[in-house]
Amino acid sequence: MGTTKHTDGSFFTVLLQDQLDGLQVFQENQWIDVHPIHGALVVNIGDLLQLITNDRFISATHRVLANQVGPRISVVSFFRPPISPGNNSMVCKPIKQLLSEENPPIYKEIDARDYFNVYFSKGLDGTSPLLHFRL
Numbered sequence: 001m002g003t004t005k006h007t008d009g010s011f012f013t014v015l016l017q018d019q020l021d022g023l024q025v026f027q028e029n030q031w032i033d034v035h036p037i038h039g040a041l042v043v044n045i046g047d048l049l050q051l052i053t054n055d056r057f058i059s060a061t062h063r064v065l066a067n068q069v070g071p072r073i074s075v076v077s078f079f080r081p082p083i084s085p086g087n088n089s090m091v092c093k094p095i096k097q098l099l100s101e102e103n104p105p106i107y108k109e110i111d112a113r114d115y116f117n118v119y120f121s122k123g124l125d126g127t128s129p130l131l132h133f134r135l
């Protein structure tokens with residue numbers, strides 16, 4: 001099992017892979033293999049970091065081709081605001097110190113729960129949920 005092209009909804013994601021290839025990142029119009037390195041962690045920038053940094057950091061578009069001899073195991077930790085019912089949701093918006101006349105906000109102030117509602121309802125269709133939150 002793999003995943004289709006997507007960005008993570010987190011601020012960032014920490015990933016521990018086993019020894020099997022499969023993870024690829026899309027960079028400069030091509031898919032690049034992220035070969036596992038024993039003892040190393042992969043850190044992916046997610047959409048919420050892109051949003052609060054007003055596009056200074058861009059979330060990593062990636063996919064997993066799990067077409068090798070398996071099973072392939074990866075341990076994934078998403079660093080994101082709490083969104084379960086009962087928890088207060090977090091307001092996310094571009095950090096004001098990063099904004100200026102030349103660099104106005106690109107994204108609206110959003111409730112993290114609204115962001116994840118969009119993220120989960122559209123599925124991994126390859127389009128960015130951030131498009132829904134642009135000003």
Ligand SMILES: O=C(O)CCC(=O)C(=O)O
Pocket residue numbers: 003008015017023062063064074076
């Ligand atoms: O299994 C992997 O290496 C990555 C999984 C992934 O991209 C995800 O869970 O968002």
Ligand SMILES: [Fe+2]
Pocket residue numbers: 006007008062
């Ligand atoms: Fe991912």
